[in-house]
Amino acid sequence: MDNFAPHVYPSTTSPTAVSSHLSLNLMPDNYTNHHHHQLDEHDPINLGLLEKNNSSDEVGLDHVSPTSSDQLCNSEGNNDLNSASGSTGKIHIKKGDKKIKKPKCAFQTRSQVDILDDGYRWRKYGQKAVKNNKFPRSYYRCTYQGCNVKKQVQRLSKDEGVVVTTYEGTHTHPIEKSTDNFEHILTQMQIYSS
DNA sequence: CGCTTTTGACCTGCGC
DNA sequence: GCGCAGGTCAAAAGCG
Numbered sequence: 001m002d003n004f005a006p007h008v009y010p011s012t013t014s015p016t017a018v019s020s021h022l023s024l025n026l027m028p029d030n031y032t033n034h035h036h037h038q039l040d041e042h043d044p045i046n047l048g049l050l051e052k053n054n055s056s057d058e059v060g061l062d063h064v065s066p067t068s069s070d071q072l073c074n075s076e077g078n079n080d081l082n083s084a085s086g087s088t089g090k091i092h093i094k095k096g097d098k099k100i101k102k103p104k105c106a107f108q109t110r111s112q113v114d115i116l117d118d119g120y121r122w123r124k125y126g127q128k129a130v131k132n133n134k135f136p137r138s139y140y141r142c143t144y145q146g147c148n149v150k151k152q153v154q155r156l157s158k159d160e161g162v163v164v165t166t167y168e169g170t171h172t173h174p175i176e177k178s179t180d181n182f183e184h185i186l187t188q189m190q191i192y193s194s
Numbered sequence: 195c196g197c198t199t200t201t202g203a204c205c206t207g208c209g210c
Numbered sequence: 211g212c213g214c215a216g217g218t219c220a221a222a223a224g225c226g
Contacts, residue, residue, distance in 0.1 A: 124199055126218060139217070143197090152217095 106166040114138070114153050114163055119175040122151065133157040147172045 115122075122140035130137045135155040142149040149169040156162040 123197080125220095127200075128216065128218095131215065137216085 103170060104166060104168045106164055108162055108164050110161050111163050112161070114155060120144070120149070120171065130154065135160075142171060144171070144173050 121143045123143045124138055124140050126139035127136045128139070133154065134157045137152055137154040140151045140153065142151075149167065149171050151168065152164075152166040154164045154166075156164065
């Protein structure tokens with residue numbers, strides 16, 4: 001994993017705040033109208049998430065205190081979502097090509113359900129067992145034509161109630177469902193967490 | 195029938 | 211160079 005660590009945004013105990021974070025970060029850059037404070041790398045709480053030199057080379061998510069419930073986002077890098085593996089076949093990145101970093105955001109939420117309806121349509125394309133985690137990590141891709149946004153969903157083994165969703169890239173299209181769905185998400189979260 | 199999920203194989207990068 | 215771990219592909223199965 002030579003990926004840069006995603007920024008993990010603080011998911012809060014307040015569902016409303018979670019909602020706002022989701023709606024903010026799931027929108028493509030050009031849909032983002034407002035800014036909020038992103039935790040920087042000097043934040044001691046997030047160092048564990050941002051540093052890669054841990055015993056586990058996971059993004060460090062397992063090292064996060066579940067109660068801290070963080071949200072990380074790396075918005076630097078290139079937004080060229082089609083460059084990773086443009087054509088079919090097993091070619092991922094051509095040898096010699098410059099590695100292009102995509103923006104990555106990770107959300108840590110406390111929920112019984114792994115898949116949060118964020119308004120986009122996703123197709124699962126893989127699942128892998130993760131070291132030091134008894135739960136597998138699932139890989140999803142946005143099904144919108146031409147949109148190469150990916151996300152990973154993983155449950156923490158240290159706290160089964162915590163789900164980490166990592167978004168990679170930015171959507172090239174508007175959200176497909178009403179953002180009212182966030183209300184539903186939050187309702188679900190509240191139901192399950194009670 | 196078309197779309198999604200499952201799952202094993204394959205590829206790549208990194209550390210030793 | 212080798213082994214490990216993460217990420218992706220693609221065929222088959224499942225489902226509405």
